[in-house]
Amino acid sequence: MPASSFISALTIDAPAWPEWLPPESPLVLVRCHFSVEAYHDDEFARHDIPQPLRLQRAVTKRRSEFLAGRICARQALAKLGIDGQAGSKAERRDPIWPKECTGTITHSHGVAAALVGYARHWQGLGIDIEHWINTESARHLSSAILQPHEQQLLDEDDIRFAQQLTLLFSAKESLFKALNPLTGTSFYFHDASLVHLNEGAQTLTLRLDCTLNEQWPAGTTLICHYSYSPAYITTWLTIPA
Numbered sequence: 001m002p003a004s005s006f007i008s009a010l011t012i013d014a015p016a017w018p019e020w021l022p023p024e025s026p027l028v029l030v031r032c033h034f035s036v037e038a039y040h041d042d043e044f045a046r047h048d049i050p051q052p053l054r055l056q057r058a059v060t061k062r063r064s065e066f067l068a069g070r071i072c073a074r075q076a077l078a079k080l081g082i083d084g085q086a087g088s089k090a091e092r093r094d095p096i097w098p099k100e101c102t103g104t105i106t107h108s109h110g111v112a113a114a115l116v117g118y119a120r121h122w123q124g125l126g127i128d129i130e131h132w133i134n135t136e137s138a139r140h141l142s143s144a145i146l147q148p149h150e151q152q153l154l155d156e157d158d159i160r161f162a163q164q165l166t167l168l169f170s171a172k173e174s175l176f177k178a179l180n181p182l183t184g185t186s187f188y189f190h191d192a193s194l195v196h197l198n199e200g201a202q203t204l205t206l207r208l209d210c211t212l213n214e215q216w217p218a219g220t221t222l223i224c225h226y227s228y229s230p231a232y233i234t235t236w237l238t239i240p241a
């Protein structure tokens with residue numbers, strides 16, 4: 001089969017981490033670029049990844065982002081020594097991971113990533129990539145994403161406000177991806193809020209403002225990490241086992 005240009009710039013790394021990431025609890029972050037224009041349906045077979053039934057009527061963009069995420073997941077699992085895949089559920093979108101590990105997938109406008117670790121170290125992981133929201137959209141979206149008291153914590157300057165809003169949007173998506181599979185409970189943007197943003201360490205503290213279950217009561221705080229490029233921000237949230 002000729003080489004495919006669907007996937008490019010695939011990197012396998014540990015996520016950037018401000019503190020010491022214990023070597024005995026590794027995390028693998030795989031990121032790639034993918035081209036919707038270069039996508040053909042034979043890419044699933046080429047990468048030996050089953051296409052779920054529910055994607056068969058999906059548009060090309062949806063098929064390509066799903067596949068790119070699964071390719072990242074496969075590479076991350078392989079780096080951990082696991083010869084497996086992130087499977088799919090018929091009715092829910094959170095992936096099924098091989099029992100030894102847990103992970104999380106994201107994709108946004110031609111970029112996909114997966115973050116994977118061993119289940120004995122991590123009970124939940126959430127990752128999200130968001131391309132920067134522009135200044136005009138940021139002002140429109142802010143009340144949907146932020147509670148009124150969070151808006152007071154962000155910079156008044158339009159550009160900085162849009163950057164921080166993108167960060168919070170992404171961080172809350174990462175929070176949801178880490179906690180929804182663990183708790184089975186849905187929650188929304190106003191159910192969590194920013195406590196503290198540490199731009200030096202590239203972390204932010206989020207607080208749950210609703211109770212998800214006995215283990216995850218309102219008031220629980222969690223740290224989210226982030227890194228960014230000129231085009232997009234990546235956030236990830238890890239819950240130790």
Ligand SMILES: CC(C)(COP(=O)(O)OP(=O)(O)OC[C@H]1O[C@@H](n2cnc3c(N)ncnc32)[C@H](O)[C@@H]1OP(=O)(O)O)[C@@H](O)C(=O)NCCC(=O)NCCS
Binds near residue numbers: 181
């Ligand atoms: C799931 C959700 C958080 C992100 O979906 P998205 O906008 O498509 O974002 P991304 O592309 O970054 O991530 C999609 C991937 O997340 C994963 N995912 C989907 N639902 C998930 C869930 N419930 N739990 C964990 N991971 C999930 C999947 O791997 C999916 O990709 P795939 O379908 O190709 O496998 C969002 O759609 C959603 O359901 N939001 C509602 C609740 C919410 O946002 N709450 C914010 C809480 S503060």
